[in-house]
Amino acid sequence: MAVAEISPSSYAKTLHSDLSSKPSNPLRARTSRCRSAALPPRPAPTIRCSVAPNQVQTLVSPAVPTGAASKRECFGVFCTTYDLKADEKTKSWKSLINIAVSGAAGMISNHLLFKLASGEVFGPDQPITLKLLGSERSFQALEGVAMELEDSLYPLLREVSIGINPYEVFQDVEWALLIGAKPRGPGMERAGLLDINGQIFAEQGKALNAVASRNVKVIVVGNPCNTNALICLKNAPNIPAKNFHALTRLDENRAKCQLALKAGVFYDRVSNVTIWGNHSTTQVPDFLNAKINGIPVKEVIKDTKWLEKDFTENVQKRGGVLIQKWGRSSAASTAVSVVDAIRSLIIPTPEGDWFSSGVYTNGNPYGIAEDIVFSMPCRSDGNGDYELVKDVVIDDYLRGRIKKSEAELLAEKRCVAHLTGEGNAYCDLPEDTMLPGEQ
Ligand SMILES: NC(=O)C1=CN([C@@H]2O[C@H](COP(=O)(O)OP(=O)(O)OC[C@H]3O[C@@H](n4cnc5c(N)ncnc54)[C@H](OP(=O)(O)O)[C@@H]3O)[C@@H](O)[C@H]2O)C=CC1
Numbered sequence: 288m289a290v291a292e293i294s295p296s297s298y299a300k301t302l303h304s305d306l307s308s309k310p311s312n313p314l315r316a317r318t319s320r321c322r323s324a325a326l327p328p329r330p331a332p333t334i335r336c337s338v339a340p341n342q343v344q345t346l347v348s349p350a351v352p353t354g355a356a357s358k359r360e361c362f363g364v365f366c367t368t369y370d371l372k373a374d375e376k377t378k379s380w381k382s383l384i385n386i387a388v389s390g391a392a393g394m395i396s397n398h399l400l401f402k403l404a405s406g407e408v409f410g411p412d413q414p415i416t417l418k419l420l421g422s423e424r425s426f427q428a429l430e431g432v433a434m435e436l437e438d439s440l441y442p443l444l445r446e447v448s449i450g451i452n453p454y455e456v457f458q459d460v461e462w463a464l465l466i467g468a469k470p471r472g473p474g475m476e477r478a479g480l481l482d483i484n485g486q487i488f489a490e491q492g493k494a495l496n497a498v499a500s501r502n503v504k505v506i507v508v509g510n511p512c513n514t515n516a517l518i519c520l521k522n523a524p525n526i527p528a529k530n531f532h533a534l535t536r537l538d539e540n541r542a543k544c545q546l547a548l549k550a551g552v553f554y555d556r557v558s559n560v561t562i563w564g565n566h567s568t569t570q571v572p573d574f575l576n577a578k579i580n581g582i583p584v585k586e587v588i589k590d591t592k593w594l595e596k597d598f599t600e601n602v603q604k605r606g607g608v609l610i611q612k613w614g615r616s617s618a619a620s621t622a623v624s625v626v627d628a629i630r631s632l633i634i635p636t637p638e639g640d641w642f643s644s645g646v647y648t649n650g651n652p653y654g655i656a657e658d659i660v661f662s663m664p665c666r667s668d669g670n671g672d673y674e675l676v677k678d679v680v681i682d683d684y685l686r687g688r689i690k691k692s693e694a695e696l697l698a699e700k701r702c703v704a705h706l707t708g709e710g711n712a713y714c715d716l717p718e719d720t721m722l723p724g725e726q
């Protein structure tokens with residue numbers, strides 16, 4: 288690594304030191320983060336960066352940057368000056384919110400970012416900032432993604448920044464969608480994946496703890512997502528553990544689709560579907576409490592053998608079947624399920640229904656081991672928070688299956704003890720432990 292001095296004006300990404308650090312009044316007259324028209328021109332600051340000679344020059348902060356709050360980056364057209372208040376159309380808009388997305392140059396993000404920017408996630412009156420986290424490896428691709436966002440002319444997308452340092456990218460974020468993770472390659476042990484990805488999520492947890500909004504909502508998508516979410520929350524002690532989610536909404540959606548197919552109804556007739564446990568092949572799609580047209584599934588689909596075997600396995604292994612056919616893991620449907628997961632937290636849950644999310648187990652009413660991240664049924668008032676649903680039935684079949692997924696997650700937790708501050712790791716994963724995408 289060479290250390291080079293670059294002037295921000297020599298590069299499209301510009302570091303900003305001239306604006307207030309707090310987005311506390313996000314409908315502020317938004318002056319450019321590159322250069323404020325209201326302020327006298329300043330000499331361009333010199334920024335010290337670490338760059339390899341043949342790499343795109345990248346602005347890098349120290350691990351815990353001093354004065355990081357005053358440093359901002361923007362991308363291209365998003366550096367231009369505007370004033371939300373002055374624009375008639377924007378007067379009824381809500382306050383700007385900051386959303387961070389990691390793995391932003393990856394497949395899932397390529398679908399998700401455009402949904403976020405279009406307004407279909409947070410609503411047509413919600414302007415947003417997108418803060419894209421990548422790596423040196425993906426930096427050029429990240430620029431390409433940002434260029435596509437520019438060219439899409441989304442009115443609600445007010446700011447885009449790109450970076451490779453989570454301590455900068457997570458500054459003041461209200462939502463962190465953590466997608467980036469190393470996929471498990473041929474010959475790689477699950478324990479190895481847990482360690483490599485766990486380190487990513489330990490670092491990102493620390494960064495969130497240091498610089499994100501104190502009430503940031505975190506959705507972990509990168510696999511193994513339950514244990515990554517646990518690592519993340521353990522490294523962010525100043526953020527409520529309740530704010531961390533592991534994405535199991537894709538599994539819920541897959542289960543709804545299978546039940547609808549079997550019952551010959553459209554999938555909007557299926558409700559109250561819980562995915563219990565790990566986002567892995569031990570997950571438990573719950574047909575006992577699920578309903579079709581408001582009637583218990585078991586009264587509509589009387590084929591118990593199908594429910595216990597075919598339905599359950601179809602959902603558990605759907606990711607793997609899709610990889611075999613498509614040649615890559617679910618990206619579009621995963622992005623859709625991230626949208627569903629967010630909307631379930633910002634829109635009140637319909638009366639009598641619930642949604643699934645991998646959440647922290649402390650205080651759960653189901654007897655599931657504490658201190659893991661486990662998918663369970665949740666309801667929300669639409670304020671970003673949730674409560675666990677109490678009125679669910681757990682029979683012996685369900686209990687046995689839940690126990691198996693719980694055992695898997697406890698074993699995963701032991702593998703990452705060195706990343707959660709709980710001593711030495713000891714990895715004894717069950718033989719059949721697999722991600723949904725593995726067969
Ligand atoms: N929970 C769920 O329901 C689902 C979860 N997933 C998981 O989501 C994650 C992302 O999937 P997808 O977007 O399709 O994957 P991609 O391979 O398209 O993108 C993943 C991104 O992860 C980043 N990454 C971070 N660390 C590494 C590393 N050490 N090696 C390689 N890449 C790394 C890369 O970005 P960069 O170089 O910028 O770091 C890359 O762009 C995966 O972990 C996948 O298993 C997928 C489907 C469903």
Ligand SMILES: O=C([O-])CC(=O)C(=O)O
Nearest residue numbers: 606616617722723724725
């Ligand atoms: O295993 C993977 O990477 C894909 C995955 O999570 C899924 O499709 O549910």
